[in-house]
Amino acid sequence: MEAAHLHSTVRHWLSAVRLSADARLPPERELAKKFSVSRAELRKVLAVLEAEGQIQRHVGRGTFVVRPPEDPRPDSEDIAARTSPLAAMQARRVVEPELARLAALSATSAQFIEMRKLCSEMRRAPTWDAYAELDWRFHNLIAEATGNVLLVEIQRLLNGVRRFVVWGNLVKRAEGPPSDYHSFGEHEEIVDAIQSRDSDRAMRAMLSHLGGTQSQLIDFQSLRESHAAV
Secondary structure: OOHHHHHHHHHHHHHHOOOOOOOEOOOHHHHHHHOOOOHHHHHHHHHHHHHOOOEEEEOOOEEEEOOOOOOOOOOHHHHHOOOOHHHHHHHHHHHHHHHHHHHHHHOOHHHHHHHHHHHHHHHOOOOHHHHHHHHHHHHHHHHHOOOOHHHHHHHHHHHHHHHHHOHHHOOOOOOOOOOOOHHHHHHHHHHHHHHOOOHHHHHHHHHHHHHHHHHHHHHHHHHHHHHHHO
16 A cells, blocks of 8 residues: 555544544554554554654553544634635635645555546536535545645645635536536546646646636626625
């Protein structure tokens, strides 16, 4: 398993099992067997998780989940309440093209497959809500493909905010996305560029995609303002 993919897999497992704070993880040999990697590879991932403050390792006692801080960081909904739709799009245009560029350099074969799968599922989404969930996963996956933990967390926050403040302000004239919805082809172009390891093309493709979304947002706001003026 490639290092970035292993790191992502262990992080997701740690969240999914929902171990209580201060709970002890299984022994290293069991975890290594579970993830089909050597103990040396596993220890590298555990070292990163320990540096992030997610776990603590004690010689002779084992590895424990760290209790989360009592003063939690602000969540997406808190920040969204103080963010305008256009400000959210500005942030996306700063961050996401670079994520696409880095993903082209680091994405794994498994991540290519998952990106293609999400693109296919988005084309078949029966409702806008179903599409929004797939779209959210798609953009987070691009961040995960960079292999950079800090960028993954930044994108998750950004993606959460834009679901609150951008998605509800886009023009949607049907129950679900039409077959010619602009984002379908734009997403596929991003994946094509990432899979081709063409970092500049991936960055341009993401910029183009975000430009289309911002145009939709501006159209909606203009429509709303014209109705308010009547």
